[in-house]
Structures are given as structure tokens and as C-alpha cells.
Amino acid sequence: MGSQPSSDPSNYPAPEEVLDYMRDRRKVLLGLLEGLSEDDLAKATPETAPDFLPDVASIFELVAWHEGLHSGQVSVARRGLGQAPVHS
Numbered sequence: 001m002g003s004q005p006s007s008d009p010s011n012y013p014a015p016e017e018v019l020d021y022m023r024d025r026r027k028v029l030l031g032l033l034e035g036l037s038e039d040d041l042a043k044a045t046p047e048t049a050p051d052f053l054p055d056v057a058s059i060f061e062l063v064a065w066h067e068g069l070h071s072g073q074v075s076v077a078r079r080g081l082g083q084a085p086v087h088s
Contacts, residue, residue: 029063033060
């Protein structure tokens with residue numbers, strides 16, 4: 001929210017740096033999940049949480065598809081710009 005995109009690649013971190021960061025965040029997230037009991041997962045989220053996140057477990061369920069959602073958005077934007085799909 002509120003970011004200012006740039007067409008200058010030097011304004012962004014190197015892909016390796018981004019991957020390292022994402023791998024670290026995944027490790028932290030899995031560590032948090034391992035430390036939660038069934039009762040912890042069943043606890044309600046704060047009132048300020050969106051309706052689709054009623055309990056702590058739903059936060060971890062969201063993580064499973066969240067990055068895929070954004071990957072799809074990037075794919076649609078690339079196609080809209082006339083770029084070919086990226087194959088891995």
C-alpha cells in the first residue's frame with residue numbers, strides 16, 4: 001500500500017536477496033506454527049482482522065495460497081503488457 005513502483009531495476013534488491021528474505025520468513029512462519037497448540041489455533045483474531053480471518057488457524061491457511069494469488073496477478077499484468085508467459 002502506498003508504494004511507488006519504479007522502472008529502474010537498480011531501485012530493487014537483487015533476486016537472490018529477495019529469495020533469501022522469503023526463505024527466512026518461511027522458516028520463521030513454520031517455527032511459529034510449530035509452537036501453536038490446537039487451542040492456540042482456535043483463538044479468535046482481533047476485531048480489526050478481516051472477516052475471512054476469523055481465527056488464528058485461518059491466518060496460516062491464507063499463507064498457503066496468498067503468494068499464488070499474487071503470482072497470478074503478475075502473470076495477468078505481464079500478458080496485458082504483451083509479454084510472453086514465464087516458464088520455469
